[in-house]
Amino acid sequence: MPPTAAPSTAARAATSRQMQVDASGLSGEGGYEPPFRVTPEIVRHVADIGEAMGRIESEGGENVRPALRRANRIRTVQSTVEIEGNTLGVEEVAAVLDGRRVRAPPRDLLEVRNAFAAYEAMPDWMSHSVADLLRAHQIMMDGLIEAPGRFRTGGAVVAGPEGVVHIAPPASRVESLMSALLGWLEETDEHPLIASSVFHFEFEFIHPFADGNGRMGRLWQTLILARWKPLFAALPVESMIRDHRAGYYEALRESGRAGESTGFVEYALRMIREVVLEHVRTEQVTEQVTEQVRRLLAVMDDSALSARELMSRLQLTHRPNFLYNYLRPALRHGFIAMTRPDAPRAHNQRYRLTPSGRHRAAAPG
Template identity: 50%
Template sequence: MSAASSYQPPYTITPEIVNRVAAIGEAVGRLSAVAEQPRALRLRRINRVRTIQGSLAIEGNTLSEAQITAILEGRRVIAPPREVQEVKNALAAYDRFPAWRPEEEGDLLEAHRILMSGLIDQAGRYRRGGVGVMAEGRVIHMAPPAGRVARLMGDLFGWLVATDDHPLIAGSVFHYEFEFIHPFDDGNGRMGRLWQSLILARWNPLFADIPVESLVFEHQAEYYQALRESTERTDCAPFIAFMLWMIQDAVISSAPQVGPQVSPQVGELLSVMEGEASREALQAALGLLDRKSFRQRYLKPALEQGLIEMTIPDRPNSRLQRYRLTEKGLLFAG
């Protein structure tokens, strides 16, 4: 065994971790059985957008899923140039995702170069100065000195190659250790999450399309708390348990759900929906003249079944109101 591969990050495999690994394995098995169904395939792009939106939002990017989708489709978006650049970089990185190998340090450096291109001077290179991790306006972790970064990253990659631990555990450990080292001037959070996703995708390709990062964004406070608690304990078991919780929820929410049969009218409505549309536009697309009938037989049932949603839910009668398919609706839109 080489010196690099003899490194052992400090972590404890708790009963909670073992149980979550088992539960995720079962959920992934169920998801694999339906993953190639045509309707399931329709979720892949929206999940990719959710992943990018979630990861960048943790770092302060304000662009919505709709704006990210517009950038993906090559449409112009009015937003801060840096935030648009972050999205373009993330889209480019995920295009390269299938080619990267999680155990290759050079691939990680290339990924950082793409993610941070045009955003920092040292894109694709380890930092040369000190850096601290901030949360809620205060420093919660001072990263190791820059002079130790290359050796620490070498040790971490050596461990990843040598470990026999399940990829669900190994990916979480790598993620935590990466954040502890904080090897780059900027982009460490999005890189740590990206690399854990890559480790998971090499275990099961389904993870290339499961939006774990959007759930991490929804539980951002717990994410930072798990990092802090692991550092205080010198044992990253709390972070492993947290990430497994996120992964389990993401897998379950990504599975096409068996729902109630939709009425012919609701089915017709779903079939004409593309992007965001007003009530008038949808009614016209269906060739319907009676506004009350359209609302009662088409619009209201689709909303109640969670197949479509309002773009301005807190102002249902707004003249600017639009309607769009939900993820559940995408499955029924066939």
Template identity: 45%
Template sequence: MTAYNPPVTLTPLIVSLATDIGAACVRLEFQQDQALKLRRINRIRTIQGSLAIEGNTLSEAQITAILEGKRVIAPPEEILEAQNAIACYRELSHWLSWQESHLKAAHNMLMKGLLPTAGAYREEGVGVMQGTKVIHMAPPASRVPLLVKQLLDWLKKTSLPPLIASCVFHYEFEFIHPFADGNGRMGRLWQTLIMSQWNPLFANIPVESLVHDHQADYYQAINLSTARSDSAPFVEFMLQMILSAIKQALIPQVTPQVTPQVTPQVTPQVTPQVTPQVRMLLKAVTGEVSREQLQLALGLQDRKSFRERYLQPALNASLIEMTLPEKPQSRLQRYRLTEAGLRQLNQLPH
């Protein structure tokens, strides 16, 4: 079997985020007692977040009730999805991330009663839809067994840090789309498994909950990585979610004096290490462009998400500016790079 090395550029942002996550993990390990107390609620948030991304409407309270064996009034399929996910996360420590039989067993458990072919690779072609638009055509079904074997073999042998490798695996798994359904849930579950094999703390850090809060950016990062044939944008996005999730887990132990210490450390990094969304925006600004042109260039349909996660942060950081600042709502409004934006753009990897 030919060895496969997934293409990923280790950008300065990836290295920086991985370093910050390592430091945050050390801090969290000092709070093990608190982490144990939060284990149950974080597991519930993890399950609720991962299911919600796929359209499940159950609340954290309802999933808690299911976990406790109580009766819940909700669509039977959504209840079954939650029951299966609970069973999977309980079994997490018994699986090896590079074992194909474990991967199939996990999918069988996750999709039991929901998919006739649970635990088996798809036998037909499949496309990932966004509304009525096909945004990704997965590889032919005939190639799936080989592609999965190559990916798992890479995962077992890679010299990449497990934190980064888990993100690369997650992207590659979604690209292959090996099962007829449940690929998103499986990709997130398996990334949690890979990270928890490196550091058991990750079994109880609700990264999925934050991914749900930034769902549009999650899919945008996948699409951008596919367009570039490089998983770096997705890795950057996931590492940001992981770091944020750890910081939230640290919040219960934060003392009043921490806030003034954190702010000056974070603020200077904003300009040299802008978010992946602002980076995308800067690369899309050519000359003077309208909001509609920027959204089109970035492949974004949600105007609110674009404004809050892309446009406004770039304006706030003075990386772009309005051509008509005195008329922010004008239909003639255009946006252009500032000198700071040009400097930042020149520093970004191409």
């Protein structure tokens, strides 16, 4: 929507938030503290994630198997670009990254290659470095915009169905705003789970680049988390956000209206918690996949199949047996995925193998 559109209530709230930023000294002069509250929900999520991470580490689960690490990286890349409108599915992304020919719009192919390169380069970056942030943007948006790796030089407006939802700070302030925010990130005593989520919201509020802000915000939160626990470099938090993208945008809007990131922090921690618990569940069954799940994976191929088609291939007639012993365990552990995760009971629901499911199906035993 063009900048001339009338600002919504959310945009006016964002303008109020901008006044808070101006008054707080975010120019870098003195310490800046992004406004947020640590709520009971935030405390619960941090405790749950910490407990799960401790269990993973005590069982040696922080050393992710190469096949699962690769599958998760594919999920991460596919999810973060799909959120921004990319049309490639998981299988197509895997094919692109394997160097196979894929028929798709050139921009979509380039977005995938760039995002993969950016995530692969993460170990080389410091989360509080302005220079590294710009280098990451250069990789993420190379060939996609006119000046990748540079802060925007013009205004930025975010529009939604209801009109303008956010008017970003003027370009003249972006460099000082980002320097101050990264400085806060380096010095803060907040738990990394909280700090990474606060940073993500503040980054999207500043909207420092002409394009690619969503991808960069998600990438940088993953980097912050990976600096705390390296396992996060292999966990597809972005895929959980993709599956709950309406909540993602709503949390950004609500925090903008409130003038603080509390609501977004709660949302982000819910997503992180679910991804960590999914990893725990996946690791628990990787070596002890039931015979029923093995049979299900064995009859699947690259096509998306309905429950009826799968039952036919398995020669099953009792639907509850199929649901509880075959389909749901395979879904729960990430070996198959719904084509319509937003509508689990849709009449046209189909199921497809995930990269980890394909790897499991090919594994002996």
